[in-house]
Amino acid sequence: MAVSRLFIANRGEIALRIVHAAQALDIETVVGISEADQGSAAATLADRALLLGPGPAVHSYLDPRLVVHAAKAAGCDALHPGYGFLSERAILPRLCADHGIAFVGPEPDMIDALGDKLRARAMAKAAGVPLVPGSEEIASAADARREADRIGYPVLLKASAGGGGRGMVIANNAEEAEAGFHKASAEALAAFNDGTLFMERFVPEARHVEVQLMGDGTGKVVHFGERDCSVQRRYQKLVEEAPCTAMPDQVRRQLHEAAVALASSVRYSNAGTAEFLYDVKREEVYFIEVNARIQVEHPVSEMVTGFDLVAEQIRIAGGAALSVSQDDIALTGHAIECRINAEDVGKGFIPVPGRITGWQPPQGEGIRLDSHMAQGAVIPPFYDSMIGKLIVHGKDRAEAVSRLTDALDAFVVEGVPTTLGLHRAIVRHPDFIENRIHTRWLEQVLLADGVPATE
Amino acid sequence: MSGPDTLRDIETLIAEFQASGLRELHVRSGGVEIYLSNDARAAGLDAAPVVRQAAAVAAPSATPAASAAAPAAAAPAAVAGLPDNVVIVRAPYLGTFYRSPKPGSPVYVDVGTVVTPESDMCLVEVMKLFTAVRAGISGTVHAILATDGQMVEADQPLFAVIPG
Secondary structure: OOOOEEEEOOOHHHHHHHHHHHHHOOOEEEEEEEHHHOOOHHHHHOOEEEEEEOOOHHHOOOOHHHHHHHHHHOOOOEEEOOOOOOOOOOHHHHHHHHOOOEEOOOOHHHHHHHHOHHHHHHHHHHOOOOOOOEOOOEOOHHHHHHHHHHHOOOEEEEEOOOEOOEOOEEEOOHHHHHHHHHHHHHHHHHHHOOOOEEEEEOOOOEEEEEEEEEEEOOOOEEEEEEEEEEEEEOOEEEEEEEOOOOOOHHHHHHHHHHHHHHHHHOOOEEEEEEEEEEEOOOOEEEEEEEEOOOOOOHHHHHHHHOOOHHHHHHHHHOOOOOOOOHHHOOOOOEEEEEEEEOEEHHHOOEEOOEEOOEEEOOOOOOEEEEOOOOOOOEEOOOOOOEEEEEEEEEOOHHHHHHHHHHHHHHOEEEOOOOOHHHHHHHHHOHHHHOOOOOOOHHHHHHOOOOOOOOO | OOOHHHHHHHHHHHHHHHHHOOOEEEEEEOOEEEEEEOOOOOOOOOOOHHHHHHHHHHOOOOOOOOEEOOOOOOOOOOOOOOOOOOEEEEOOOOEEEEOOOOOOOOOOOOOOOEEOOOOEEEEEEEOOEEEEEEOOOOEEEEEEOOOOOOEEOOOOEEEEEEEO
8 A cells, every 4th residue: 555644763864855755756744853853854844743752862763662653643654764773673663563554664574684694694695696705614724724725815814703803814825824823713712712713705905885776575676786885984984986887897797686686585675785895806796784774875876877766665665566677777877975974084083063054065967965954954962973965976987076076165064074175085086086996995095194184 | 791792681681671561670780780761761871871870770769650850840831821930841752641540540630739849740651651750840730731642742741830
């Protein structure tokens, strides 16, 4: 049954994005807000805003019972969780099901299964999706040498009971593999009282690539191309683009096929993203995990496909089949997104809540801004620091980079420090322009000598 | 004790707590102290956790349900048509407003009832979890501003109390 009144269990730009998508589908919107978000853009635009509770998220956005109680009291027949907060907590779709509310996302059992890395890897393996080459338990130095020879150097010896980098040794050749066995084993024994080791191929220069998927629960799954999210700081993505131009077409096809096979094999429903590591030198992709939600960076896929992913999510939650087949989805041009955060880059990227006193976003051809901010808007201290996503589209990567550079230069935000200056430095760096980046590039190259002065 | 095992223990504890229907749970083990409550405002978990949690646990509670801290003590009236000196008791969060402890039993308070800061005024229910809201002030109930059995939003005025 098609959705008629949608509850939005989120805040910020994604709440606003969901309200827009629902309104385009002629669906009523109710947004649940905390006391800190009264008067927010989503609350103002929605048909109704309900005050859930105090600002701290545990008392509002992170309380599944409170959220579902509000959705039910408001007569909503569907609930969109956005990203973050409760979006990948299976209790939310379970409570929704108990109260006759359609959840805009996958089944709760699927969320549980994908949240468990070992189960997710088992699913991927069963679907024939490539995993990082690795070993079973390594029992001796000779064993280490033999397995490392088989896997290919460099390899990473890891403690089975491990974490936090302890009991981890990189080996670049057979001698290092043998010596590394003794070192890692001793470290693991000291740290975890368990010297058991295993081995994985180590990828020194990896790209993070991910495939946008959409399924309708029948086994039919389509993809909307891949995204390259290799500009990261401490595993947080800062810049995302589509397509990944650093990848040969043949690898790209393998990537898409693997992602679709995985989602199809488990009859995946709604939006999801299969994340992979791309080994640039070997031209191989390895599965990491599946994110069972709409992602922050979904707009770059929308920009290159011209397709509204959030609207499709809502339609599928209402019981509809996929509205497109793979042949209908054409990828055109290149899109790049920058996450603009209210952070003081020079002080360790510390978030800075406060009031926006000046807000002049760039405008023009190929520019999209997903933001809940405006002049006078307040960034509350309780939530993440993202104030918007600047997305550009061009006929190719060079045009997109050029447009992004101009758009970043034109973007004026006053009242709080932002990451705009850092983005200006990123897009001007020769490595970014020539697309030679990898997941540790930002920290190892651009930020190696401190923060670039461009603000 | 710290690290992944402890985190897993805490997650398990929270899941068990949520499934149990208990209102509050206080655990002290080794160097770790945990206070869980279904009352959004009882513990003040957002700041200075250890001290405030301990204080919340130590606070006497003779009421059947966990009571919310005075939601309104210093708040201005700001509700049209009421005398200037009234204090408004507000909903701590969104939920269903109930004037009596259970269906058919007498209401907690009515117009004219004399209350103390510890007096229970009503219940706010979220998914079968009932939380009593306390007056937070001494005085006389002047008006009842919400309807029994209706949804109230966070901060919504529930009662007007004339201090004294």
